[in-house]
Amino acid sequence: MKLTSVAHTGFTVSNLERSLAFYRDLLGMHLVHQQEIDAPYVGTITGFPGARLRIAHLKITPEDPHTLELLQYVSHPAEPTDRATNRPGNGHLAIRVDDLQAWYERLTAQGVEFRSEPTLVTTGMNVGARAVYMRDPDGFTIELIQPAASK
Amino acid sequence: MKLTSVAHTGFTVSNLERSLAFYRDLLGMHLVHQQEIDAPYVGTITGFPGARLRIAHLKITPEDPHTLELLQYVSHPAEPTDRATNRPGNGHLAIRVDDLQAWYERLTAQGVEFRSEPTLVTTGMNVGARAVYMRDPDGFTIELIQPAASK
Numbered sequence: 001m002k003l004t005s006v007a008h009t010g011f012t013v014s015n016l017e018r019s020l021a022f023y024r025d026l027l028g029m030h031l032v033h034q035q036e037i038d039a040p041y042v043g044t045i046t047g048f049p050g051a052r053l054r055i056a057h058l059k060i061t062p063e064d065p066h067t068l069e070l071l072q073y074v075s076h077p078a079e080p081t082d083r084a085t086n087r088p089g090n091g092h093l094a095i096r097v098d099d100l101q102a103w104y105e106r107l108t109a110q111g112v113e114f115r116s117e118p119t120l121v122t123t124g125m126n127v128g129a130r131a132v133y134m135r136d137p138d139g140f141t142i143e144l145i146q147p148a149a150s151k
Numbered sequence: 152m153k154l155t156s157v158a159h160t161g162f163t164v165s166n167l168e169r170s171l172a173f174y175r176d177l178l179g180m181h182l183v184h185q186q187e188i189d190a191p192y193v194g195t196i197t198g199f200p201g202a203r204l205r206i207a208h209l210k211i212t213p214e215d216p217h218t219l220e221l222l223q224y225v226s227h228p229a230e231p232t233d234r235a236t237n238r239p240g241n242g243h244l245a246i247r248v249d250d251l252q253a254w255y256e257r258l259t260a261q262g263v264e265f266r267s268e269p270t271l272v273t274t275g276m277n278v279g280a281r282a283v284y285m286r287d288p289d290g291f292t293i294e295l296i297q298p299a300a301s302k
Contacts, residue, residue, distance in 0.1 A: 001248075001249060001250050001253045001254065001257070002179060002248070002249055003178060003179060003180065003211045003246050003247070003248055004211070004212075004246075004247045004248060004249055005211055005212075005215065005246070005247045006160075006211055006215065006217040006219075006244065006245070006246055006247075007245035007246060007247050007294070007296050008244075008245045009157075009160045009242065009243075009244055009245075010242060010243040010244070010245060010292075010294070011241075011242050012236060012237060012238060012239050012240065012241040012242075013239055014239040027154060028153060028154060029154065033275075033276050035275055035276075037274060037275060039273050039274045039275075040273075041270050041271060041272055041273050044267045044270045045266065045267055045270050045282055045283065045284055045294075046236055046237070046266065046284065047236075047266040047267065047284065048237060051237075055275075057276070060154045060155070060156055060157055061155075061156075064156065064157065065216065065217070066157040066216070066217050068157075069245070071236075073236075073237040076237045077237070078235060078237045078238040078239070079238060080238060080239040080240045081232045081233050081234075081238045081239070081240035081241060082232050082240070083232075083240045084229060085163060085197055085198075085222075085224075086163060086197070086199060086202075086224040086227045086228070086229045087163060087229040087230060087231060087232045088163050088164055088165040088229070088231040088232070088289045089163065089231045089232035089233070089234045089289055089290060089291065090162075090163040090232060090242075091160065091161060091162055091163075091241075091242025091243075091244075091291070092160075092161040092242075093157070093159075093160055093161070093242075094157070094158035094159045094160075094161060094220070095154050095155075095156070095157055095158060096154070096155045096156045096157075096158050097152075097153070097154055097155060098152060098153055098155055099152050102152045103152065106152070115196065115197065115198040116195045116196055116198065119192050119195045119196050120192060121192055122190050122191075122192050123188060123190045124184075124186055124188060124190075124206075125184050125186075125208070131196055132196065133196055133197065133198065138239045138240055139239075139240060140240065140242070141161075143158070143161070143196075145158050
């Protein structure tokens with residue numbers, strides 16, 4: 001009786017196409033599966049009877065064991081939550097990149113909102129890395145990290 | 152210029168010790184790092200000048216490439232967000248388990264709140280799996296999945 005592995009990180013989004021434009025087209029993630037689903041088990045698991053969801057699964061690389069699951073509740077749309085990172089209940093996803101400064105410049109030019117410029121991590125287990133917080137189209141915080149070892 | 156890998160999924164929590172009791176002691180995740188940090192870079196990256204955070208990193212297995220990062224804002228506490236899964240901005244984490252029914256019974260006995268009983272996935276890429284939504288101490292949704300191939 002044990003946990004065996006992480007399956008996915010899920011983000012509820014308000015517009016799946018807009019989110020795909022961000023994660024697939026702008027960040028270059030791989031769309032590995034997409035479906036619209038209203039089978040009864042979906043309503044049971046989510047606790048929203050009759051739920052109809054649009055779901056997309058994306059990976060950093062095709063062989064990545066981790067999946068990002070984007071879910072749009074077609075049947076039960078709701079107001080966005082506040083996404084300030086200091087509020088309990090806030091989630092974020094951290095992704096390693098090869099050249100943080102280049103990503104920062106490209107994404108800034110595309111209108112992506114960053115919390116700061118790329119910033120050196122001076123202590124802790126990631127010392128020497130550079131990191132930055134940015135927001136996806138729904139205001140989710142995505143952290144980009146360039147490890148110390150790489151350029 | 153590319154994304155290379157997922158580093159971690161982050162959850163902001165209101166009480167790190169309470170969350171460790173859940174993820175480490177009850178679920179059996181491995182605590183691989185813990186620190187309290189107020190170096191200036193933390194305030195820069197988070198956008199909260201002077202931020203002091205308590206951070207814990209946990210893994211499903213010691214060699215798991217994915218990390219769950221729990222963050223408690225000691226310096227900038229805030230009200231919890233609403234954690235209804237249909238609200239854009241909601242995040243969840245899905246974890247595979249070996250015996251979902253046993254986990255369901257053990258965690259229910261410990262007072263963990265589940266959205267339903269373990270439910271068969273009848274369509275889609277996880278057909279034949281069983282899954283369930285539960286809540287962590289801050290109301291985050293954790294999905295437990297038993298893949299179709301295993302018992």
